[in-house]
Amino acid sequence: MNEVVHLPRAGGSADVSIGGARGPARIGIGGPVGSGKTALIERLIPAFHARGAELAVVTNDLVTKEDAERLKRGGLIDPARVRAVEAGACPHTVIREDPTLNITAADELEADFPTLDLIVIESGGDNLASTFSLDLVDWWMFVIDVAQGDDIPRKRGPGILQSDLLVINKIDLAPHVGVDADAILAEARAIRGEKATLACRCRPGGTWLGGAGTGGAGTGGGRIGDTDDGVDAIVDAIDRAVLFLGERRPIPDAGPDMETAR
Numbered sequence: 307m308n309e310v311v312h313l314p315r316a317g318g319s320a321d322v323s324i325g326g327a328r329g330p331a332r333i334g335i336g337g338p339v340g341s342g343k344t345a346l347i348e349r350l351i352p353a354f355h356a357r358g359a360e361l362a363v364v365t366n367d368l369v370t371k372e373d374a375e376r377l378k379r380g381g382l383i384d385p386a387r388v389r390a391v392e393a394g395a396c397p398h399t400v401i402r403e404d405p406t407l408n409i410t411a412a413d414e415l416e417a418d419f420p421t422l423d424l425i426v427i428e429s430g431g432d433n434l435a436s437t438f439s440l441d442l443v444d445w446w447m448f449v450i451d452v453a454q455g456d457d458i459p460r461k462r463g464p465g466i467l468q469s470d471l472l473v474i475n476k477i478d479l480a481p482h483v484g485v486d487a488d489a490i491l492a493e494a495r496a497i498r499g500e501k502a503t504l505a506c507r508c509r510p511g512g513t514w515l516g517g518a519g520t521g522g523a524g525t526g527g528g529r530i531g532d533t534d535d536g537v538d539a540i541v542d543a544i545d546r547a548v549l550f551l552g553e554r555r556p557i558p559d560a561g562p563d564m565e566t567a568r
């Protein structure tokens with residue numbers, strides 16, 4: 307097995323481009339239960355594979371391995387590249403105060419699959435208060451959805467204020483739940499200042515009925531429509547923040563266990 311030199315987490319995305327012996331980038335996905343975190347991961351996996359990036363996932367559930375089992379069954383990723391952490395009664399603790407279980411799971415993935423580019427860590431059922439420790443991740447996003455109400459950005463939880471990227475998901479549902487998608491986006495962007503906010507619809511096939519431009523500070527512009535569900539802009543944001551796929555490090559010698567599910 308190749309030795310993976312594990313440098314300390316960067317403590318911010320700016321330091322991640324040091325390349326060389328550095329292991330895969332680690333990103334967090336937080337957000338309330340049901341906002342679409344696993345659905346987003348199901349979209350990120352094929353999108354990153356298409357860009358030539360290798361990915362693994364750590365899921366956190368309270369007392370089950372539900373999300374990990376869903377990803378393993380889904381056929382999008384080699385099941386060996388998915389690890390579950392049972393977060394117990396307090397999902398915040400294991401991504402913030404004491405992320406040891408998650409760090410161990412990510413370290414194991416990194417050791418088992420030395421050519422990984424990205425490890426995605428999904429938190430397990432937060433409220434708006436959760437944040438990720440920068441000992442665990444280099445960069446993290448927070449996923450909310452329009453069906454939770456258009457006042458969510460105004461509640462200014464730490465996830466909304468501090469995440470590197472705020473994702474407003476299920477934008478297809480906005481007209482059905484009486485939410486003005488453009489207004490919720492504009493408000494979130496105003497609250498977050500320079501930090502990026504993107505809208506998307508993660509669920510394939512959902513019909514988007516109009517509105518909700520995806521443009522704005524640091525977002526790359528564009529509008530969500532029938533041909534753009536906003537996921538590519540999220541992939542671009544992750545790529546720009548932590549992957550730098552254009553300047554990839556040399557891939558170490560891959561062992562026989564490097565077979566991917568692609």
Ligand SMILES: Nc1nc2c(ncn2[C@@H]2O[C@H](COP(=O)(O)OP(=O)(O)O)[C@@H](O)[C@H]2O)c(=O)[nH]1
Nearest residue numbers: 339340341342343344345475476507508509512
């Ligand atoms: N209409 C719609 N439903 C979605 C979207 N994203 C996720 N869902 C649905 O929302 C539910 C919760 O999604 P899930 O990914 O399990 O949420 P998680 O608890 O944050 O991981 C599932 O039934 C998904 O199919 C979306 O963009 N639009």
Ligand SMILES: [Mg+2]
Nearest residue numbers: 343344373428
């Ligand atoms: Mg989930």
